[in-house]
Amino acid sequence: MRRIPLLATALAAWVLTxxxxxxxxxAAPTPKPSASASPAxxxxxxxxxxxxxxxxxxxxxxxxxxxRNLGTTKVSDIKVSQxxxxxxxxxxADRGGKARDGAVTWVxxxxxxxxxxxxxxxxxGDTPKDLLRLATVACATAKGGTKPxxxxxxxxxxxxxxxxxxxxxxxxxxxxxAGAAAALLIIGLGVFVLLRRIRxxxxxxxxxxxxxxxxxxxxxxxxxxxxx
Numbered sequence: 088m089r090r091i092p093l094l095a096t097a098l099a100a101w102v103l104t105x106x107x108x109x110x111x112x113x114a115a116p117t118p119k120p121s122a123s124a125s126p127a128x129x130x131x132x133x134x135x136x137x138x139x140x141x142x143x144x145x146x147x148x149x150x151x152x153x154x155r156n157l158g159t160t161k162v163s164d165i166k167v168s169q170x171x172x173x174x175x176x177x178x179x180a181d182r183g184g185k186a187r188d189g190a191v192t193w194v195x196x197x198x199x200x201x202x203x204x205x206x207x208x209x210x211x212g213d214t215p216k217d218l219l220r221l222a223t224v225a226c227a228t229a230k231g232g233t234k235p236x237x238x239x240x241x242x243x244x245x246x247x248x249x250x251x252x253x254x255x256x257x258x259x260x261x262x263x264x265a266g267a268a269a270a271l272l273i274i275g276l277g278v279f280v281l282l283r284r285i286r287x288x289x290x291x292x293x294x295x296x297x298x299x300x301x302x303x304x305x306x307x308x309x310x311x312x313x314x315x
Contacts, residue, residue, distance in 0.1 A: 128229055130158035131197070133239045135169065135225035142211050142221055142243040147178065150241070152205040152225045156197035164230035167193045169207060170223050174214035180207045219247055 132155045137148040154167055168190045171177055177186045182205055184191045195203045214221065222242035226235035 128232075128236050129156065129160075129162040129165070129197075131155065131162070131165070131227050131237045132157055133167075133225055133227050133237050135223060135239050135241045137241060137243065139243050141245075143246055144174075144211050144213060146211045148175075148209050148211065148243075150207045150209065150223065150225075152207075153202055154195065154197065154205075154227050155202035156199055159199060161196070161198050162229070163196045165195050165197060166228045166230070166232075167195060167203070167205060167225070168228070169205075169225045171209065172222060174212050174218070174221060175209045175223065176212055178208040178210055181205060214245055214247075216247060218245055221245055 137150045220242040226238040
């Protein structure tokens with residue numbers, strides 16, 4: 088029984104110092120430009136962004152792409168592309184952009200230090216129920232190349248992605264509440280047992296046992312006298 092107060096104290100400390108459940112952050116990080124690192128090819132950077140962090144079916148998104156020549160020589164016939172993932176339908180593309188094989192493409196020339204800007208408008212349609220984010224990828228490829236020199240991506244949270252963190256937080260909150268309730272119950276039990284032991288010690292005086300012994304001796308002597 089001595090372990091109950093100790094266990095109650097430990098659980099009290101756990102309840103008071105336990106971590107608080109913080110809501111998950113749904114916002115996507117700010118996109119940063121990506122630059123090609125190949126010394127043999129053109130040195131380019133590219134970004135893509137729609138100014139959003141969350142989308143839903145029916146939304147129209149305006150994507151802006153920026154490609155910049157970071158090298159020391161002019162580059163020609165650079166192919167710039169933006170992917171159109173499932174659930175994203177192209178509405179329009181500027182500068183003669185063409186949609187083909189799930190992507191919009193452009194061709195541009197870049198002088199040293201020059202940048203080119205492109206934009207598309209796309210509509211969000213039906214997406215798989217378990218898809219959490221809607222992501223698009225922008226790439227720049229050299230003339231005649233098969234592998235991109237540089238790519239960047241941007242993603243927006245879908246309704247399924249917004250529900251998943253909320254459900255997870257609710258489960259953690261329920262578990263924490265149940266643990267805290269159990270801890271408080273054990274603390275209360277420990278305090279109850281401790282108070283009973285203290286009251287029991289106060290109710291029985293220390294001289295009570297010694298006072299009963301002369302009475303028993305007296306009774307025995309009285310019995311002996313009666314028998315005689």
